[in-house]
Amino acid sequence: MKVTVGLIQMTSLEDPAKNLQKAIAKIRRAANRGARVICLQELFRTRYFCQSRNRRFFDLAESISGPTIKVLSMIAREKKVVLIAPLFEQSPNGAYHNSAVVMDADGVPMGIYRKTHIPDEPRYYEKFYFKPGNLGFPVFKTRYGRFGVLICWDQWFPEAARIAALKGAEILFYPAAIGWYQAEPRQLAESELQKWEIVQRGHAVANALYVASVNRVGREGQLVFWGNSFVADPSGNVIARATRNKEQILLAECDLSQLKKVRQAWPFFRDRRPGIYQTLTGKR
Amino acid sequence: MKVTVGLIQMTSLEDPAKNLQKAIAKIRRAANRGARVICLQELFRTRYFCQSRNRRFFDLAESISGPTIKVLSMIAREKKVVLIAPLFEQSPNGAYHNSAVVMDADGVPMGIYRKTHIPDEPRYYEKFYFKPGNLGFPVFKTRYGRFGVLICWDQWFPEAARIAALKGAEILFYPAAIGWYQAEPRQLAESELQKWEIVQRGHAVANALYVASVNRVGREGQLVFWGNSFVADPSGNVIARATRNKEQILLAECDLSQLKKVRQAWPFFRDRRPGIYQTLTGKR
Numbered sequence: 296m297k298v299t300v301g302l303i304q305m306t307s308l309e310d311p312a313k314n315l316q317k318a319i320a321k322i323r324r325a326a327n328r329g330a331r332v333i334c335l336q337e338l339f340r341t342r343y344f345c346q347s348r349n350r351r352f353f354d355l356a357e358s359i360s361g362p363t364i365k366v367l368s369m370i371a372r373e374k375k376v377v378l379i380a381p382l383f384e385q386s387p388n389g390a391y392h393n394s395a396v397v398m399d400a401d402g403v404p405m406g407i408y409r410k411t412h413i414p415d416e417p418r419y420y421e422k423f424y425f426k427p428g429n430l431g432f433p434v435f436k437t438r439y440g441r442f443g444v445l446i447c448w449d450q451w452f453p454e455a456a457r458i459a460a461l462k463g464a465e466i467l468f469y470p471a472a473i474g475w476y477q478a479e480p481r482q483l484a485e486s487e488l489q490k491w492e493i494v495q496r497g498h499a500v501a502n503a504l505y506v507a508s509v510n511r512v513g514r515e516g517q518l519v520f521w522g523n524s525f526v527a528d529p530s531g532n533v534i535a536r537a538t539r540n541k542e543q544i545l546l547a548e549c550d551l552s553q554l555k556k557v558r559q560a561w562p563f564f565r566d567r568r569p570g571i572y573q574t575l576t577g578k579r
Numbered sequence: 580m581k582v583t584v585g586l587i588q589m590t591s592l593e594d595p596a597k598n599l600q601k602a603i604a605k606i607r608r609a610a611n612r613g614a615r616v617i618c619l620q621e622l623f624r625t626r627y628f629c630q631s632r633n634r635r636f637f638d639l640a641e642s643i644s645g646p647t648i649k650v651l652s653m654i655a656r657e658k659k660v661v662l663i664a665p666l667f668e669q670s671p672n673g674a675y676h677n678s679a680v681v682m683d684a685d686g687v688p689m690g691i692y693r694k695t696h697i698p699d700e701p702r703y704y705e706k707f708y709f710k711p712g713n714l715g716f717p718v719f720k721t722r723y724g725r726f727g728v729l730i731c732w733d734q735w736f737p738e739a740a741r742i743a744a745l746k747g748a749e750i751l752f753y754p755a756a757i758g759w760y761q762a763e764p765r766q767l768a769e770s771e772l773q774k775w776e777i778v779q780r781g782h783a784v785a786n787a788l789y790v791a792s793v794n795r796v797g798r799e800g801q802l803v804f805w806g807n808s809f810v811a812d813p814s815g816n817v818i819a820r821a822t823r824n825k826e827q828i829l830l831a832e833c834d835l836s837q838l839k840k841v842r843q844a845w846p847f848f849r850d851r852r853p854g855i856y857q858t859l860t861g862k863r
Binding site: 411412413414416427431432448451452453454456457458461462486487489490493494495496497498500501530531532561562563566567568569570571572573574575576577578 | 695698715716732736738745746770774777778779780782784816845846847850852853856857858859861862
């Protein structure tokens with residue numbers, strides 16, 4: 296019931312092929328160091344192109360049966376690891392999504408999550424590129440545990456975390472691409488990083504599960520990605536945290552047998568009142 | 580748009596009349612020091628009697644038109660403050676609730692919240708005493724702002740905070756009675772206090788509102804109530820925090836005009852997807 300999670304925090308190069316090669320090398324290293332579930336950062340194959348609106352970037356998209364997932368499947372099988380690989384996805388009907396593919400430890404893709412909540416802010420023009428997810432909040436029953444995957448902006452929505460928990464997630468993975476605007480005042484910057492961490496640790500507590508968040512580092516255009524990939528346990532304790540500016544393979548052991556104990560001691564799921572939560576699903 | 584909140588963190592005596600007198604004195608003092616919205620702790624009039632199951636404690640209950648709310652209404656009017664007063668409530672139909680009455684600054688009771696999520700743990704046998712709330716999650720439009728009131732165990736449920744936010748709450752008040760079991764190992768105790776704070780700061784961030792939590796102090800029976808009443812701003816920063824073992828009037832200035840700015844910069848409410856949150860209201 297113990298599983299070591301590996302989060303791959305990277306900088307991103309201009310050339311997608313080089314990012315893929317770098318990710319593969321790091322996946323192998325993480326696996327060799329004991330990771331059994333490995334998660335890459337959001338849109339790991341490319342720079343964070345959403346800083347501008349430019350149609351040519353649509354050419355970076357791939358289908359889930361494309362070459363990236365093919366090669367990663369082989370790596371997952373080779374290293375016997377569960378692999379969570381974000382993908383700029385072109386769907387069969389030609390829509391584009393900000394997605395993540397989950398491969399089981401035999402290398403077989405189990406399914407896909409498509410980012411549900413799409414931001415659209417200065418330097419994060421994601422509504423231009425991505426159709427909001429239409430596959431709900433799947434939980435993947437892998438060889439090493441039941442995992443939910445949510446992506447970046449989803450981090451701020453308690454609804455997404457809760458639904459994944461209700462569907463049985465033991466670890467919630469959050470691949471992200473979040474950073475500071477280069478001109479941001481230091482105090483504001485610190486406050487933003489802190490609220491990003493707090494809200495996710497809150498999800499860990501409220502849902503009595505592990506949260507594993509993996510963010511990129513490095514400067515790209517006007518953004519300085521803030522790294523700080525971390526794993527929080529079901530009590531909200533940060534059990535592993537990466538630096539803010541260096542590439543890092545962050546490993547953390549998650550004891551999934553703890554969840555049952557925490558949920559016995561803190562039985563939130565017994566006392567939920569779904570019958571009076573209609574406002575959450577209402578039109579407003 | 581700036582309002583000073585006053586949280587009354589107290590020990591509790593055996594005699595309800597003395598607790599009421601103490602609370603009134605502290606309300607006056609808080610008002611004199613500038614508080615415009617004053618919140619008392621959960622079941623402030625009595626000891627935390629839920630440590631055992633004993634029918635005689637039902638005699639401690641009062642109706643919302645009983646003497647406690649009558650006198651507090653007069654104080655609210657006298658000091659021109661909004662007053663949030665928890666009450667062990669006997670409803671007209673004879674059911675008992677763990678409630679809170681909100682009085683506007685003219686002293687008129689605006690309505691009542693009845694605790695929705697009822698715990699039932701060793702030393703917190705609340706399901707024996709309290710019928711779960713049946714009035715939803717009202718938000719009170721007072722002279723000094725729109726306030727939601729949730730009570731203790733509600734703190735752990737993101738659904739409750741979100742619904743109050745969707746209904747317009749600018750500050751969420753959480754009267755509480757939470758503490759350590761006397762025999763609890765120190766490390767566990769610290770972890771529990773931390774997760775209590777984290778989950779509520781998470782609500783502040785996710786809903787871009789202020790959270791004001793007021794807890795009792797002192798030892799009663801086997802429990803040592805942990806105080807630590809606090810106010811968090813919409814970025815999750817703790818802007819005021821009380822001690823863990825002393826009576827305290829905690830004051831914090833909340834700038835409600837900030838909410839609009841925070842919500843413009845972090846437009847979570849734009850990007851919610853209520854159409855795909857059905858799992859939250861489903862039977863499970």
